[in-house]
Each structure stands twice: as C-alpha cells, then as structure tokens.
Amino acid sequence: MAQTDTVTRILDTAEVLFAERGFAETSLRTITSKAKVNLAAVNYHFGSKKALIQAVFARYLDPFSERFHQALDELEAQYRGEAIPLEVLLETLARTVLEVPAERNSLKVFMRLLGLAYTQAQGHLRRYIQEHYGNVFSRFSDLVRRATPELPEAERFWRLHFMLGTVIFTLSGLDALRDIADKDYHEHVSVRDLIRRLRPVVVAGMQAPLPDDALKVAG
C-alpha cells in the first residue's frame, strides 16, 4: 500500500477542490497534481470525471443515508404510530448531517457540495442523487406531512424547499459570509453556532401563517 491509498487521496483532494471552485472549474490535472498522483489515476480508478464526482458524493451520502434511516427507525419505534413532532424531525436531521462529516472535520465541504449539487448544471449528478437517495427524502417528507397536518400538501412541499434553501445557501456560501460577519460584527461563528441560529428560523418558517389567497392565479 502506498503512504495512503491512491483512491482515498484522490477523493480527499477532489472534494476540497470541487467545494472551492465547482466541478467544471476543477480540472483533473489540478486534482492529481495536488494529490501527488498520476493524471491517469482518476480514469484508471474511477473511469471518468463524472464517476469521480459521483464517488465524492457517495462517500458522504451513503453513510448519511444509512444513519438517517436508522435514526428515523428509532424515532418511529419510540413514537409508536403517533406523529413525530416537527422539531424532533428537524433536530434529528440536523444531528445526522452534523455527525457524518464530523469524523473528517469536513462539514463545510459537505455543505458546499450539497449546494453545488443543486445549483451546478451537471444533470448526471442530479439523476444519480435522485436515484440513489430519493427514498430518504421521501421518507422524511412523509414524516413531516404527519407532523404538520394543518399545512396543505403543496404548501408543505414548498416550505420544505424554502427551508432547504435557507440552510444550503447559508452553509454553502459560509466562507464569504463569515468574512463579512467577522469584519462587521467581530463575532466569529462556527458551523454549529450557525445551526443554533438556524433552528428557530426554520421552525418559524415552517409554521408561518398561510398566505392570503389574493392573486392566487397569476401569470
């Protein structure tokens, strides 16, 4: 075995560079030279750049998916058919998201990658994620439905994505925002600190009063 496995070194380097610059802006040559690995190694071990991108995501999402399913199993057993409160669901989601990358101290990278998955073109990535991890989102989404029976179907769908936007946007653009915050408010925030701030905002957003029906149909 080399000093560290070549595959691991590629993944470690790639995820950081992808998170910093995006996929198209990160060349295989940049990755392999920074990882001190031969250029051809990526195609040898992963097959293509697309496959490397997917592998980077899988390394986070596989453990996340497994742990989150497990955590939801426990919650469902605990609540025995009753609806699980929204705060508990959100808390569990947050805890799992925090746990997974904690071992490698890469929470920031993970968040940024999630943001990229949504905003970057890369149709193959969206398909890959949808195909491999769509059921986790479905399950969570069903539980949220039972926790917020007062919300109309569509309203809940949109609010979930509003909140997803809040979290991913903030945490994925964290570095830039933190620079401003440091400068203007002399208060250095950690990711965990931010999540503490996010919680009441997300809960309040989900439970906001329904919009009035004016202008319901519009062009």
Next chain:
Amino acid sequence: MAQTDTVTRILDTAEVLFAERGFAETSLRTITSKAKVNLAAVNYHFGSKKALIQAVFARYLDPFSERFHQALDELEAQYRGEAIPLEVLLETLARTVLEVPAERNSLKVFMRLLGLAYTQAQGHLRRYIQEHYGNVFSRFSDLVRRATPELPEAERFWRLHFMLGTVIFTLSGLDALRDIADKDYHEHVSVRDLIRRLRPVVVAGMQAPLPDDALKVAG
C-alpha cells in the same frame, strides 16, 4: 443597424444560456452561433468573456439599483424619520425585483442569474457586484436594522442572509422544483405565486424567537 443590434443579441442569448447552464459550461461559440453573430464579436464588443458576464448582470442590476434607491427615497420621505416597518421594506424589495425584468419577461432568468452569482466560483463577478451594488444592500440593511431594533446586530445579519438564501435558492432552482410540484401535486405555480407563498415564511423567519444561548461558543 443590423436587424437587431449585435450587442443586444449577444446579451439576450448569453443571459438565457448562462441561466440554463452556468458560466463555465457556456462557451462563446455556443452563444455566438445561437445569436447568429460572429465568434469574434464578443471580444470585439465586450473585450472578454468575463466582461460579457458582468455586462449581463449590469443590464439587470443597473435599473434595479436605480429603481430601488428611488423607492427607498419615497418610503423615507413618507415615514419622515420613523422606522419603516419590516413588511413594507420586504414588500418594496419584492416589488422592485419583480418590476425590473418584467418588461422582458425574464424574471426567471434574472433570479437564476442571482443564484449563480452567489454559488458559482467566478470571483471577479462577486467583486464586481460588491463594488457596483454594495451600497444598495447597505442602505437596505440599515433600514432593516431600524425596523427590527429587538434583534442583535449579528442575528439580523444572519437572518437577512437566511432569507436571501430561501428566496434565491427557490427561485433559481425553480424549474426543477416546479417539475416535481407539477407531477406530485398537479398544481402549476407561477413565480408570482411563489412570492406570495414566500412572504409569510420570510416575515416569520425574521421575527422568530431568538435562539437559546446553549452552546454559544463551539468549535
């Protein structure tokens, strides 16, 4: 003058392609061929691809900035030194954002571009926007401060960006989300409809209770 001005045709085509695929993924050859314009025209009229990207943004943000300043002038005159209520500020912001691209029916494109400006690498773009339009944000941000005196400085800063994330993330990923919503809920939403849904969520998020101080200092 050609059928339509070459510069305009380039801008019209570029903004749509940028919004669809991002900046790095859109080549000058794709733009110029779709715009039925010679490849060299971009470098002749704009100087470089970077300058073209900035010009695309300026065409939206210049009118936006002007109108928004003007709207805030009127509000300040109307409230004569009193604090302008948060709802009014948000309403004014939303109205201006809706007005600017309305003339070209390009609200979706505008929103997507805003999202890209935040999430794509393109350091030059962030610098350009900060430099040219930073004062509009500052002014708005000051008015929000006066409207929410109960919020600690830093908390308000972060909540503003939480809400910015909600809006930009949702509207810039609109097409993908709308596909799902159409399929699952048979309810087709317009951008204006979404903004109607967004309003109570944003207001509630800004006015959410403060987070408890547990774990205030964390790694």
Next chain:
DNA sequence: AATTGTTTTAAACATTCGTTTATTCCACGC
C-alpha cells in the same frame, strides 16, 4: 467618388481539457 472609422468576418493561435495508450514498476504465488 474617395476617404475615413467602425463593424463584421474567416481563419488561425495558443492553451487547456478529459481520455487513451504503451510502458514500466512492483508485490505476490509458484
């Protein structure tokens, strides 16, 4: 009609990219 300055055009340029090839290296089993 000739001249001027601007715009358009086709072609080439120099890089950079992802991928492939052919070779070398190296550990392991026989």
Next chain:
DNA sequence: GCGTGGAATAAACGAATGTTTAAAACAATT
C-alpha cells in the same frame, strides 16, 4: 528465480476553449 497481474507512470491524442489577427464589408462625411 520467474512469471503474472494489478497499479503507476510518461507521453501523446483529439477535441474544445478564449482570444487575436488581418482582411473584408459597411456606413457616413467630405
């Protein structure tokens, strides 16, 4: 020791990119 097979390497390939060049086309002025 020898051969075998997986891994690493250097080099090249073909395609695509942003940019530049130099000539042609055009419009307006005198």
